Amino acid sequence: MSAFLLAQTDVIALTDTEAWVINGFFYVLAVVGLLAALKMVTTKNVVHAALYLLIVLSVVAGVYIILGAEFAAATQVMVYIGAVMVLLLFGVMLTRAKIGDDGDLDYDQKWIGALTSVSMFAVMGYSLWEAFEDDKLPSDMMPQRTGEVANSIFSQYIVPFEALSMLLLAALIGAVVVARRD
Amino acid sequence: MMLAWIWSDWPWTLDTVVRLIFAIVVVLLPAGVTVYLYLFKMVSFMQSRLGPMEAGPYGSMQLLAEVGKNLQKEDIFPAKADRTIFALAPYVVLMSTFLLAVVIPFGPQATFVNLDTGVFFALAVSSVSVVGVIMAGWASASKYSLLGGLRAAGQLIAYELPLILAVVGVVIQAGTLNLQGIVTAQTQGEIFGFGGLGHPFILTQFIGFFIFLVAVQAELTQVPFDMPIAESELVSGYMTEYSGFRFLMFFIAEFATANIFAFLGATLFLGGWQVPPFVHDLLGVDANWQYFNLIGPGVMLFKMLVLTFVVYWVRFTFPRFREDQLQKFAWKFLIPLSLVNIAITGVLKVAFS
Numbered sequence: 001m002s003a004f005l006l007a008q009t010d011v012i013a014l015t016d017t018e019a020w021v022i023n024g025f026f027y028v029l030a031v032v033g034l035l036a037a038l039k040m041v042t043t044k045n046v047v048h049a050a051l052y053l054l055i056v057l058s059v060v061a062g063v064y065i066i067l068g069a070e071f072a073a074a075t076q077v078m079v080y081i082g083a084v085m086v087l088l089l090f091g092v093m094l095t096r097a098k099i100g101d102d103g104d105l106d107y108d109q110k111w112i113g114a115l116t117s118v119s120m121f122a123v124m125g126y127s128l129w130e131a132f133e134d135d136k137l138p139s140d141m142m143p144q145r146t147g148e149v150a151n152s153i154f155s156q157y158i159v160p161f162e163a164l165s166m167l168l169l170a171a172l173i174g175a176v177v178v179a180r181r182d
Numbered sequence: 183m184m185l186a187w188i189w190s191d192w193p194w195t196l197d198t199v200v201r202l203i204f205a206i207v208v209v210l211l212p213a214g215v216t217v218y219l220y221l222f223k224m225v226s227f228m229q230s231r232l233g234p235m236e237a238g239p240y241g242s243m244q245l246l247a248e249v250g251k252n253l254q255k256e257d258i259f260p261a262k263a264d265r266t267i268f269a270l271a272p273y274v275v276l277m278s279t280f281l282l283a284v285v286i287p288f289g290p291q292a293t294f295v296n297l298d299t300g301v302f303f304a305l306a307v308s309s310v311s312v313v314g315v316i317m318a319g320w321a322s323a324s325k326y327s328l329l330g331g332l333r334a335a336g337q338l339i340a341y342e343l344p345l346i347l348a349v350v351g352v353v354i355q356a357g358t359l360n361l362q363g364i365v366t367a368q369t370q371g372e373i374f375g376f377g378g379l380g381h382p383f384i385l386t387q388f389i390g391f392f393i394f395l396v397a398v399q400a401e402l403t404q405v406p407f408d409m410p411i412a413e414s415e416l417v418s419g420y421m422t423e424y425s426g427f428r429f430l431m432f433f434i435a436e437f438a439t440a441n442i443f444a445f446l447g448a449t450l451f452l453g454g455w456q457v458p459p460f461v462h463d464l465l466g467v468d469a470n471w472q473y474f475n476l477i478g479p480g481v482m483l484f485k486m487l488v489l490t491f492v493v494y495w496v497r498f499t500f501p502r503f504r505e506d507q508l509q510k511f512a513w514k515f516l517i518p519l520s521l522v523n524i525a526i527t528g529v530l531k532v533a534f535s
Contacts (some may be wrong), residue, residue: 038501074306082309
């Protein structure tokens, strides 16, 4: 919301009301995201789990928009919702896609998984709090221009970018090799 | 009193309401026009029949009759369906259509949102509709629907790549993702030093334009790419179990999305809301004359009608692809072609700038 408005008029400072509205949007997104994440791991149906995951990923895109990162938000929608989730749903439907409860949808090591995620949360929360404490976002924050993103990728971050491309290419070729047995 | 307080404190509230109303107009009005003009009438003449003639003059009110009919039909849920997801699926598809509509510029100030990421945002949200289609296919608890949903997913993933890659050539030429910037680049461009027509990118990006049209046809699951609904094999694909207003929502989304992709194609390749620059000289105005906010939507409507004409012409002329032909066409022909197009565009851009 903020990014959309800012991108349009290049308004700099937010009024108190607007900041309040944007905070409200964040809390709504946060609650929706948390509930969807919880439901995703507790639901008894694979397709439902995939759709809850989709909500979580869309919420992340919403948070990017609040932070003024339009390009990241659009990429999140295109890559995660348009491609990853569609492929996942496609795969689930080709294999097991019962309607209603899937009785055997359980996992022996779920407590270890829960422990891992709680400790991950603790580490992330601690480090975020250590780094930022209760800093506020600057009220004159400008949305990030796509041109700037492109410039930084192809100058400052060119080596990691190319390394990632090579990694993805290797994964792609690996997938073809694994899938084709002739 | 209350309203006055809201509007003075949050000046963008009124703005937002106006934009919402216009978004609904932009989605529904052209959809009605093209459905009557092309789907009812043009195809009838192509098939040597009259088409609807009873409701209103030349059957022009037929569409209202259809909407009324669908609204009063019972909203049926199949017995074994997953009710929530079955009910939500059409909304997801329609939401994607509306999100797609908001980035199209219709004049110098007549935009819903002037996003910096413009065309990239449009292509990103257009892929959301696949999720709705898969949800509909799965939740219907019917073999036909499920197969339709699976085919739609495979097809839309395959044709999204050429769609995006076809647009990249335009973006390279314009030097911006912003749709308003792309319109400006086409107005200010020159053809061998002659600026009277501007430089609509169809002249240099004709390969991209061709790929764009083919990929849009496939994204819309229109014939010859209508494997997901193939009525002779799958009854009606993912829409088989839908009736009443939920079917109407799928119907509206299908045709509204066709129009909005045509708007997008007009903006990217045909100069958008701008008239050819020699008209500016005739009228003695500059490119951002305020009355272009009124003329622009008309210009866009005309260009949209030209592009949707091609869409429906192809739709009622060609037979359906086979599933494997369809996949081969995307992966082995369109994607390599669009990559070559991008490479050539990049080389020429560097060579001529």
